[in-house]
Amino acid sequence: MSDRVSSQARTLFEKVWDRHVVADYGGGFALMHVDRLIVPDLSSRSLNKLRERGIGLARPELVFGVADHAITTDPDSADPHGLANPFVANLREQAKHFGLTMLEPSEPGHGIMHVIAPELGITLPGLTLCCSDSHSCTNGALGALAWGIGGGELTHILATQTSVQRKPKTMRIRLDGRLPAGTHAKDLILHLIGEIGVAAGNGYAVEYAGSAIGALPMEARFTVCNMSVEFGARFGMIAPDDTTLAYVAGRPYAPGGALWDAAVADWRGLASDPEARFDHDVPVDVTGLTPQVTWGNNPAAVLPVDGHIPDPTHEGNAARRQEMEAALAYMDLTPGRPIQGTPVDWVFIGSCTNSRISDLRAAAAIVKGRKVAQHVHAWVVPGSSGVKQQAEAEGLDAVFRASGFEWRQPGCSMCVGANGDVVPRGQRCVSTSNRNFVGRQGPGSRTHLASPVLAAASACAGAIADPRKFM
Amino acid sequence: MNPLVTLSGPAAPFLIDNVNTDMIAPMYRPAQAGVLRGLAVKREDLAGMLFAGLRYDTQDRELPDFVLNRPAFRNAHFLLGGSNFGCGSSRDTAALMLSAFGIRCVIAPSFGEIFRDNCFNAGMLPLVLAREIVTALAAEAQDGSSFFLDVAGGTLRSPGGRVVALEVPTFRREQLLAGADEIALTLQRKPEIVAYQDRERAAHPWVYLPQRQNC
Numbered sequence: 001m002s003d004r005v006s007s008q009a010r011t012l013f014e015k016v017w018d019r020h021v022v023a024d025y026g027g028g029f030a031l032m033h034v035d036r037l038i039v040p041d042l043s044s045r046s047l048n049k050l051r052e053r054g055i056g057l058a059r060p061e062l063v064f065g066v067a068d069h070a071i072t073t074d075p076d077s078a079d080p081h082g083l084a085n086p087f088v089a090n091l092r093e094q095a096k097h098f099g100l101t102m103l104e105p106s107e108p109g110h111g112i113m114h115v116i117a118p119e120l121g122i123t124l125p126g127l128t129l130c131c132s133d134s135h136s137c138t139n140g141a142l143g144a145l146a147w148g149i150g151g152g153e154l155t156h157i158l159a160t161q162t163s164v165q166r167k168p169k170t171m172r173i174r175l176d177g178r179l180p181a182g183t184h185a186k187d188l189i190l191h192l193i194g195e196i197g198v199a200a201g202n203g204y205a206v207e208y209a210g211s212a213i214g215a216l217p218m219e220a221r222f223t224v225c226n227m228s229v230e231f232g233a234r235f236g237m238i239a240p241d242d243t244t245l246a247y248v249a250g251r252p253y254a255p256g257g258a259l260w261d262a263a264v265a266d267w268r269g270l271a272s273d274p275e276a277r278f279d280h281d282v283p284v285d286v287t288g289l290t291p292q293v294t295w296g297n298n299p300a301a302v303l304p305v306d307g308h309i310p311d312p313t314h315e316g317n318a319a320r321r322q323e324m325e326a327a328l329a330y331m332d333l334t335p336g337r338p339i340q341g342t343p344v345d346w347v348f349i350g351s352c353t354n355s356r357i358s359d360l361r362a363a364a365a366i367v368k369g370r371k372v373a374q375h376v377h378a379w380v381v382p383g384s385s386g387v388k389q390q391a392e393a394e395g396l397d398a399v400f401r402a403s404g405f406e407w408r409q410p411g412c413s414m415c416v417g418a419n420g421d422v423v424p425r426g427q428r429c430v431s432t433s434n435r436n437f438v439g440r441q442g443p444g445s446r447t448h449l450a451s452p453v454l455a456a457a458s459a460c461a462g463a464i465a466d467p468r469k470f471m
Numbered sequence: 472m473n474p475l476v477t478l479s480g481p482a483a484p485f486l487i488d489n490v491n492t493d494m495i496a497p498m499y500r501p502a503q504a505g506v507l508r509g510l511a512v513k514r515e516d517l518a519g520m521l522f523a524g525l526r527y528d529t530q531d532r533e534l535p536d537f538v539l540n541r542p543a544f545r546n547a548h549f550l551l552g553g554s555n556f557g558c559g560s561s562r563d564t565a566a567l568m569l570s571a572f573g574i575r576c577v578i579a580p581s582f583g584e585i586f587r588d589n590c591f592n593a594g595m596l597p598l599v600l601a602r603e604i605v606t607a608l609a610a611e612a613q614d615g616s617s618f619f620l621d622v623a624g625g626t627l628r629s630p631g632g633r634v635v636a637l638e639v640p641t642f643r644r645e646q647l648l649a650g651a652d653e654i655a656l657t658l659q660r661k662p663e664i665v666a667y668q669d670r671e672r673a674a675h676p677w678v679y680l681p682q683r684q685n686c
Contacts (some may be wrong), residue, residue, distance in 0.1 A: 019671075019675075022660070022663060022664055022667045023660060023663060025642050026641070026642070027640050027641050027642055028640070029640065029642045031657065031660065031664075033664070033667055033668070033671070035678050042507070045512075053654075055654065055658075058664070059668075062679075070507065087507070124677065124678070126675070126678075127678060132561055132563075133560075133561055134559065134560050134561040134585055136561075147585075148561040148585050149561060149585065149588070150561050150562065150563025150566070150585060150588065150589035150592065151562075151563045151564075152563050152589065152592040152593060153563075153588065153589070153592055155654065156592075156653055156654050156657065159654045159657070159658065160654065160657040160658060160660075160661075160664065161664065161668075162657060162660075162664055164642070164653070164657075166640070168584075198489055198555060198558065199489070199554060199555040199558070199581060202555065202581055202582075202583070202584060203584070229559075229585075232555065232558060232583065232584070234584045234585060254677075255676075255677035255680060259676060259677050259680070260677075262676075262677070263675075263677045266675060298489055298491075319488060319553075323487070323488065323489075416498070416560075417498065418498060418507055425529075435491075435493070435559065435560075437491050437493045437494070437559065438493070438494065438524065439493060439494075439497060439524050440493055443497075443499060443501050443503075443524065443529075444501075
């Protein structure tokens with residue numbers, strides 16, 4: 001049922017959810033329509049399974065194939081387009097068979113799914129979007145309902161263009177105040193996760209609201225929504241406003257002309273009604289926020305960059321103390337010491353969290369005229385070919401190269417290491433990605449999550465550094 | 472999908488909070504540090520990769536202290552976990568590896584949501600029980616004694632005779648019991664789905680125009 005007339009005030013989430021219910025299964029479960037489906041290279045096996053069963057795609061025109069996890073980012077690769085890469089080659093072959101759109105590494109528009117789906121206008125406000133990747137929530141920044149699924153569910157959506165989902169509760173996180181100089185969306189979301197914990201969003205669809213969100217440019221909003229799943233929220237959304245519409249306008253897959261006007265009129269009505277009730281409200285004041293960096297093995301293990309590594313002997317809860325001790329041992333950190341000045345071996349600027357043009361501009365402003373410390377391997381991996389091209393037009397690649405950074409091809413790269421871009425065992429990396437789990441960037445790798453400016457400053461300092469001292 | 476009607480066997484206690492799917496289903500064994508090689512994943516390979524970062528050392532030798540390497544739990548059919556079990560990545564290999572190992576029921580105070588759905592889709596039961604109960608069950612599980620799950624009857628029985636009522640949503644319980652082919656079931660609703668799309672195309676036509684407009 002499209003847009004039931006309802007006198008009841010609804011949230012953004014409820015409006016988009018209600019619009020996509022194909023059938024109510026009772027007990028909170030519903031068969032949901034999926035307006036856009038993205039198949040990344042690592043999941044191409046789902047297409048093989050469907051083919052083996054002799055089932056076609058329900059709506060191939062709503063399905064996009066993306067080469068991001070497995071694709072090489074090596075600028076000198078002999079196979080830059082993954083012709084011989086088993087995952088990419090299979091996706092390509094299946095895409096051809098099923099008639100879905102493959103966003104080819106050799107063509108403009110290629111890159112990390114959660115960077116290019118918004119960039120190309122594949123993601124639009126009010127849509128549902130699924131992808132076999134937990135960071136699908138990134139797309140919610142445009143006011144879409146986007147969620148991550150597993151490979152089995154991916155097969156189901158390919159065959160039916162629907163997914164059975166249980167309706168979550170609603171949470172509003174109101175972020176007010178102004179971000180201080182030197183702090184970015186990444187600091188905001190890391191700080192939030194540190195405050196509420198990695199499971200606070202379990203069972204909830206989160207809407208980010210408040211003056212601090214309203215003031216964020218679109219790309220920064222993607223960074224915030226991207227990490228919703230890091231505190232357990234499968235959905236993170238922001239109501240479409242002027243910033244959203246300005247971003248979407250003119251994108252390759254976005255509607256144009258009269259259709260654009262109709263779409264805008266619809267999207268303007270998606271914001272939560274003023275009287276809408278949320279199951280949970282979380283107020284956050286961002287005034288006084290400092291640059292954040294993680295010290296442990298989940299994103300809630302976070303500190304202000306001028307803080308000290310926590311001491312587990314001060315932790316009363318035995319389970320948490322054990323978790324802290326294990327993390328400090330794995331990360332090879334000493335309790336009580338300042339986190340700042342911890343020597344680093346690698347710096348990775350990239351991933352669906354922080355690889356957009358504004359991220360690269362901010363990082364380049366820090367490294368300009370400086371050199372990467374001699375012992376540090378520093379990489380910039382742009383999120384898409386569009387980002388890369390724009391950065392090169394602005395001369396950012398030259399700035400990074402001159403300072404000693406490697407300027408690489410777009411892809412997920414060292415966020416997860418599925419393509420072999422890994423941090424060697426025992427080495428320490430400041431990374432702009434979203435997960436600092438044990439072994440996330442390669443077996444035995446040690447990850448510190450941070451903003452692009454903190455990462456850039458750390459590359460130059462050769463140790464975890466406060467970006468405010470580099471401005 | 473194999474139905475899950477009853478399940479009987481040892482329960483491996485692994486009461487650590489925030490066990491993420493990178494831990495459950497790592498990309499490599501510690502002895503490897505390379506690139507993922509191919510598409511075909513055999514059942515024994517899946518079983519062998521489960522918790523690989525914790526199960527093997529860098530020479531690919533089993534670490535005897537890890538719970539699934541202990542004699543009592545090498546044939547575990549249940550896993551007792553901490554809160555937020557299965558958080559993180561959406562990779563459904565986390566559920567598939569557990570299932571390939573033989574574990575078809577994970578019991579924990581809470582689950583990562585994508586993992587939870589992946590379990591049901593893999594014919595497994597992610598069972599939410601209060602932390603105190605999980606802790607008490609873990610105490611009973613230590614010697615590898617058998618637990619008994621009765622999905623239809625809605626109970627879990629511990630070796631000591633404690634009976635816990637299952638709270639599983641009806642939709643999910645029926646899914647497990649039938650071992651149903653969800654794709655086939657949903658395809659039966661094709662007319663309903665197409666009618667929905669027709670209505671939506673009229674109401675919000677831009678949703679159905681994913682053709683490049685401006686380039």
